[in-house]
Amino acid sequence: MIEAPVRPALLDQIAAIVGAKGLTTDPTDLAPWLTDWRGRYHGAAIAMVAPANAAELSAVVSLAASTRTPIVPQGGNSGMVGGATPDATGTALLLSTRRMNAIRAIDPQARTVVAEAGVVLQTLHEAVAAQGLRFPLTLGGKGSATVGGLVSTNAGGTQVLRHGTMRALVEGIEAVLPDGSLYEGLVTLKKDNRGYDLKHLLIGAEGTLGIVTAATLKLVPALVDRAVVWAGVESPLAARQLLLMLEARAGREMEGFEIVPQRCLTNVLRHIPGTRAPLGAPCPWHVLVEFARDTADAPAPEAFAQALMAEAFERGLVLDAAISASESQAEAFWKLRDSISEAERAEGPAMQHDISVPVAAMAQFIIDAGAAVEARFDGTEVAAFGHMGDGNVHFHVAAPRGADPARWPNDPGKEISAFVHDLVVAAGGSISAEHGIGQMKRDELARLSDPARMGAMHAIKRALDPQGIMNPGKLVAG
Amino acid sequence: MIEAPVRPALLDQIAAIVGAKGLTTDPTDLAPWLTDWRGRYHGAAIAMVAPANAAELSAVVSLAASTRTPIVPQGGNSGMVGGATPDATGTALLLSTRRMNAIRAIDPQARTVVAEAGVVLQTLHEAVAAQGLRFPLTLGGKGSATVGGLVSTNAGGTQVLRHGTMRALVEGIEAVLPDGSLYEGLVTLKKDNRGYDLKHLLIGAEGTLGIVTAATLKLVPALVDRAVVWAGVESPLAARQLLLMLEARAGREMEGFEIVPQRCLTNVLRHIPGTRAPLGAPCPWHVLVEFARDTADAPAPEAFAQALMAEAFERGLVLDAAISASESQAEAFWKLRDSISEAERAEGPAMQHDISVPVAAMAQFIIDAGAAVEARFDGTEVAAFGHMGDGNVHFHVAAPRGADPARWPNDPGKEISAFVHDLVVAAGGSISAEHGIGQMKRDELARLSDPARMGAMHAIKRALDPQGIMNPGKLVAG
Numbered sequence: 001m002i003e004a005p006v007r008p009a010l011l012d013q014i015a016a017i018v019g020a021k022g023l024t025t026d027p028t029d030l031a032p033w034l035t036d037w038r039g040r041y042h043g044a045a046i047a048m049v050a051p052a053n054a055a056e057l058s059a060v061v062s063l064a065a066s067t068r069t070p071i072v073p074q075g076g077n078s079g080m081v082g083g084a085t086p087d088a089t090g091t092a093l094l095l096s097t098r099r100m101n102a103i104r105a106i107d108p109q110a111r112t113v114v115a116e117a118g119v120v121l122q123t124l125h126e127a128v129a130a131q132g133l134r135f136p137l138t139l140g141g142k143g144s145a146t147v148g149g150l151v152s153t154n155a156g157g158t159q160v161l162r163h164g165t166m167r168a169l170v171e172g173i174e175a176v177l178p179d180g181s182l183y184e185g186l187v188t189l190k191k192d193n194r195g196y197d198l199k200h201l202l203i204g205a206e207g208t209l210g211i212v213t214a215a216t217l218k219l220v221p222a223l224v225d226r227a228v229v230w231a232g233v234e235s236p237l238a239a240r241q242l243l244l245m246l247e248a249r250a251g252r253e254m255e256g257f258e259i260v261p262q263r264c265l266t267n268v269l270r271h272i273p274g275t276r277a278p279l280g281a282p283c284p285w286h287v288l289v290e291f292a293r294d295t296a297d298a299p300a301p302e303a304f305a306q307a308l309m310a311e312a313f314e315r316g317l318v319l320d321a322a323i324s325a326s327e328s329q330a331e332a333f334w335k336l337r338d339s340i341s342e343a344e345r346a347e348g349p350a351m352q353h354d355i356s357v358p359v360a361a362m363a364q365f366i367i368d369a370g371a372a373v374e375a376r377f378d379g380t381e382v383a384a385f386g387h388m389g390d391g392n393v394h395f396h397v398a399a400p401r402g403a404d405p406a407r408w409p410n411d412p413g414k415e416i417s418a419f420v421h422d423l424v425v426a427a428g429g430s431i432s433a434e435h436g437i438g439q440m441k442r443d444e445l446a447r448l449s450d451p452a453r454m455g456a457m458h459a460i461k462r463a464l465d466p467q468g469i470m471n472p473g474k475l476v477a478g
Numbered sequence: 479m480i481e482a483p484v485r486p487a488l489l490d491q492i493a494a495i496v497g498a499k500g501l502t503t504d505p506t507d508l509a510p511w512l513t514d515w516r517g518r519y520h521g522a523a524i525a526m527v528a529p530a531n532a533a534e535l536s537a538v539v540s541l542a543a544s545t546r547t548p549i550v551p552q553g554g555n556s557g558m559v560g561g562a563t564p565d566a567t568g569t570a571l572l573l574s575t576r577r578m579n580a581i582r583a584i585d586p587q588a589r590t591v592v593a594e595a596g597v598v599l600q601t602l603h604e605a606v607a608a609q610g611l612r613f614p615l616t617l618g619g620k621g622s623a624t625v626g627g628l629v630s631t632n633a634g635g636t637q638v639l640r641h642g643t644m645r646a647l648v649e650g651i652e653a654v655l656p657d658g659s660l661y662e663g664l665v666t667l668k669k670d671n672r673g674y675d676l677k678h679l680l681i682g683a684e685g686t687l688g689i690v691t692a693a694t695l696k697l698v699p700a701l702v703d704r705a706v707v708w709a710g711v712e713s714p715l716a717a718r719q720l721l722l723m724l725e726a727r728a729g730r731e732m733e734g735f736e737i738v739p740q741r742c743l744t745n746v747l748r749h750i751p752g753t754r755a756p757l758g759a760p761c762p763w764h765v766l767v768e769f770a771r772d773t774a775d776a777p778a779p780e781a782f783a784q785a786l787m788a789e790a791f792e793r794g795l796v797l798d799a800a801i802s803a804s805e806s807q808a809e810a811f812w813k814l815r816d817s818i819s820e821a822e823r824a825e826g827p828a829m830q831h832d833i834s835v836p837v838a839a840m841a842q843f844i845i846d847a848g849a850a851v852e853a854r855f856d857g858t859e860v861a862a863f864g865h866m867g868d869g870n871v872h873f874h875v876a877a878p879r880g881a882d883p884a885r886w887p888n889d890p891g892k893e894i895s896a897f898v899h900d901l902v903v904a905a906g907g908s909i910s911a912e913h914g915i916g917q918m919k920r921d922e923l924a925r926l927s928d929p930a931r932m933g934a935m936h937a938i939k940r941a942l943d944p945q946g947i948m949n950p951g952k953l954v955a956g
Contacts, residue, residue, distance in 0.1 A: 189908050193908070196934075205674055
């Protein structure tokens with residue numbers, strides 16, 4: 001192979017497509033984008049290419065296809081599984097969507113927005129809010145996460161209970177396929193039976209089947225107001241009973257239902273400045289519930305929440321509860337929830353698992369799997385927290401005091417993760433509920449997936465990306 | 479090729495898998511299943527095979543794969559596009575799902591049912607109704623259409639406005655893939671990001687990527703009561719304004735919104751015994767709206783409908799309206815709507831087009847496309863009716879009086895259909911809204927689809943069914 005002369009020729013051709021603004025080769029400028037935000041994965045790249053639009057991106061991908069050059073798409077670089085970090089070989093182009101950041105159209109009547117891949121989630125929130133509308137998906141990384149990344153990872157977050165994941169919110173997609181062709185599927189049709197659903201195939205494909213360049217997204221009316229409840233409960237089983245009661249009584253008004261063990265709350269209060277305990281005394285477990293209304297004729301959330309909590313207290317489901325009386329109090333409750341991971345890092349190393357099981361099975365799973373892990377691995381402590389209403393928790397296993405933070409995540413960390421994943425599979429669950437597979441869970445997916453599913457995934461990957469140039473090494477082995 | 483000795487050996491092997499009950503070779507018994515219910519498509523088959531369960535079906539498909547024997551899956555044989563009728567070569571096995579007809583489980587708490595492919599829709603309705611639940615999808619062929627066919631064609635019907643098509647109601651799938659492997663995806667997880675979504679790929683794939691053997695389906699509470707409105711309107715544009723008003727005021731309670739031109743109503747009153755005009759005088763256009771409630775604390779549909787219609791009348795959106803005062807009157811209104819196609823057949827030949835455009839564009843499309851067709855093809859009359867709330871109408875073009883019923887559907891019928899499809903594509907719409915592609919629209923899909931989409935579909939078909947044995951000749955050319 002004659003590597004050396006090829007690269008400059010390739011870069012010249014790319015520069016001719018995207019211009020000087022769209023091409024970065026300076027190592028210092030590149031560096032931040034070659035490591036994932038948590039600093040776990042590091043890679044190298046020929047260059048970072050940032051096309052200004054889908055036509056430029058299409059030309060870049062065609063060129064990459066004709067030269068068999070790997071492409072690693074990247075949005076806000078805030079993924080959780082190393083899905084946007086290239087490998088160490090330095091043979092790939094890092095494809096940044098940052099310059100494709102137009103909000104093409106907002107249609108208040110149809111309640112849709114057409115946003116390009118590089119639009120940051122918070123920017124999207126603000127743009128549609130100005131029209132009295134809301135994009136009902138949010139998550140911790142909203143200041144950096146982009147539409148393209150959210151679509152490609154089928155992102156979740158804290159409002160899935162009412163509004164679903166990205167999959168439920170994407171009405172149309174535009175994408176460049178691995179041969180450089182442009183799939184134009186932005187027009188929203190409520191009914192369309194013209195064969196295989198490419199939209200759903202691209203959602204959650206982590207950039208391995210093509211690069212999403214824009215999406216038509218569903219909007220809902222802006223919130224009129226909301227109330228956030230922080231309640232102490234005896235156990236995950238009590239939380240489950242509370243969830244069932246609230247679903248029956250307030251299914252339409254409940255946006256989120258999160259569970260938090262006391263251990264996580266203690267960590268937050270210890271490490272995060274400006275936080276304070278929401279209840280008068282510690283409780284074994286806590287739940288955070290958000291009630292919202294988006295039409296004035298729906299029940300007022302605060303009064304509604306008060307009545308429901310009074311009933312839950314009478315039925316013995318909650319030990320104590322506080323209801324936000326203002327927007328700043330609502331935000332303070334959410335801050336407790338959103339700071340759990342940060343507080344945990346201050347405590348020491350932990351193995352983190354983003355897992356789901358059927359919603360009805362989650363409470364018992366938290367109890368049984370937590371006990372099994374702590375019994376099997378001396379000195380570990382399990383904290384399972386998060387989206388209990390979706391059957392999805394972040395199942396974290398903290399290292400024993402004094403564990404070596406450099407060594408423990410590999411030994412016995414990897415064995416702990418395999419043990420947790422085995423428990424999840426045995427419960428009929430998923431080893432990736434909302435973060436995706438990326439490079440972090442690729443081998444675990446291969447180990448645990450049923451052969452029919454894995455075989456079909458490999459066949460689809462080979463069919464649409466026969467050269468294996470699209471985000472190689474992620475999700476499915478090449 | 480040595481054909482003759484192969485067949486008996488193959489049939490012996492199949493009989494060993496499915497037993498005598500599962501194998502039909504008698505031409506008389508086979509005949510009804512080799513023609514589609516409308517009598518448009520005719521085929522031949524080696525035999526009809528009816529496995530009793532997924533394990534038997536898996537073994538049959540493995541055998542077919544090893545002998546390169548085509549398989550044509552068939553449920554109730556009530557499809558609209560010849561998708562379940564084998565070709566004339568007689569080389570295929572007709573694979574009936576009729577014996578896989580167990581309702582495996584109903585979970586009232588999770589509101590799901592696991593039903594096998596051969597369960598008839600009406601049977602499903604009755605089984606879940608006995609538990610106070612409802613499967614919110616219905617259509618004319620409910621007495622024969624099966625779960626497997628409904629999933630594989632992403633069926634629609636008259637409740638899509640509120641509840642979506644099958645795609646929105648399928649929570650899990652079990653299927654036999656073209657190599658005979660069993661894909662087990664019945665467990666319902668609200669969040670699962672383990673790569674490509676095979677469920678959505680199989681929904682609407684018309685049996686070309688595998689055979690659905692069972693599905694986990696979403697249920698909703700049983701109806702408390704409903705009210706059906708029949709209203710006369712001046713034009714499709716007025717119907718559109720009425721739809722917008724009702725969506726704003728009754729979005730949660732409105733189950734269906736159908737449009738009917740006077741011409742269709744006249745045909746029904748002329749040809750269908752026991753029908754009577756719903757309004758005192760003819761109107762240019764009509765709409766049928768269903769309001770329903772499934773919780774006792776929702777507004778009572780009849781009073782609710784009366785108030786809304788009074789307002790619509792005041793705003794000049796409706797000319798006249800009747801509201802069902804009893805369940806039998808509600809059924810009578812629906813019978814007028816459901817008899818349109820039958821009445822049309824009594825009038826003479828017509829080219830039928832199951833099309834969609836964006837919901838907001840449908841009213842103008844009906845007017846413009848109708849005028850364009852009638853101007854271009856002398857003596858034809860266009861009747862567009864159906865699911866206007868979903869942006870989907872059945873756009874029928876009736877032959878001129880005295881047209882030859884044997885010749886006209888081909889000449890100029892096919893030219894008319896191509897003309898209509900071109901108008902649909904120009905409007906950003908779909909040439910198959912809910913009926914699918916099958917063999918009827920396969921060539922039109924190839925003619926009109928954008929190359930990126932079609933290329934990806936072919937690649938996926940070849941990847942999952944490299945021998946081309948699964949429902950060959952349907953949807954995508956082999």
